Amino acid sequence: MTRDAHNDMPLPQVCIVDDDDGVRHSLAALLLAGGHSAQLFASGAGFLHQADLQHPGCVLLDLRMDGMSGLQVFEEMRQRHSALKVVFLSAHGELSSAVAAVKQGAVDWLEKPCNEHTLLAAVARATELSLAEAARARQQQMLRERWSALSPRQQEVARLLATGQSSKEVARTLGLRDPGRPIDPRTVDTHRSAIFLKLDIRSSHELGMLVEDLGASAQITR
Structure with missing residues (x-):
């Protein structure tokens, strides 16, 4: 796990999960311009199989994909207690599903195509929340070890x-x-x-x- 040399906290990861090649690479370019390198996944199943779900960070997750839907991937992440925070990507007309996902624990939702400023703000918010939760978990683990x-x-x-x-x-x-x-x-x-x-x-x-x-x-x- 990559860590910040100054505070020993893990560096956040950013993942993009979308079955549209053009969307994935467009988002990756926007993130790179904002100082983020992203891991790209063409399917929800591939993401769940290959990504480190316990490493804090953010995942940009398409709501509607072939195979597993974004909501199905999100539910699987919840079952595995993933450290990643989710920002859903939705197409026009998927507003109700996106709002429902946020109510279930997603950080935010963005309508495609994404505005660069809005995208970077959502990623920053999600990674900040994920890192804060990771820090609390590490503190709890340290306290449990001391108590033991x-x-x-x-x-x-x-x-x-x-x-x-x-x-x-x-x-x-x-x-x-x-x-x-x-x-x-x-x-x-x-x-x-x-x-x-x-x-x-x-x-x-x-x-x-x-x-x-x-x-x-x-x-x-x-």
Whole structure:
């Protein structure tokens, strides 16, 4: 995967999926003039088979094609949780289908032939959304890995600290849960320091947000 050397984020890809040779190459020329190189696909099936659907970016997808329609390709992308954002290309008279596609999650639709400014604006918007989602996914993965690095006991303490309990309250709660394993508040403090270090956080407020983001709070046993 190609990445930006400055921020380690993947460089967005741009794909054109249209069964009309002239349209594909015309769009590619417009994109090239705007600083984008595009991958061209003559069919929806070929695109689904050859493209990296998990690499963020934008796909310009024709609504009506021989074989798989644009809507069928879009639905398959959704089923595969593709990172690509879709901008539909529609011919005159396909307005209702294009609007319906946007309501289903496409970023935009463009009527052919495309205006250069409108095309580049749509591609920029779609790639920006795709990269933002990719960044959020990477952040979530990093947080999950940090959470997994905690011991089971540390995770248990972290969930309680995330609710705003003090070390004394956490020690009391854990003691009530398991009378055979009493815990001292000072031990909770030690766990707290280790938890904050492993999760790279500095406050119980940050811990609360992290636990909520990960859905780890749902695992708390009352």
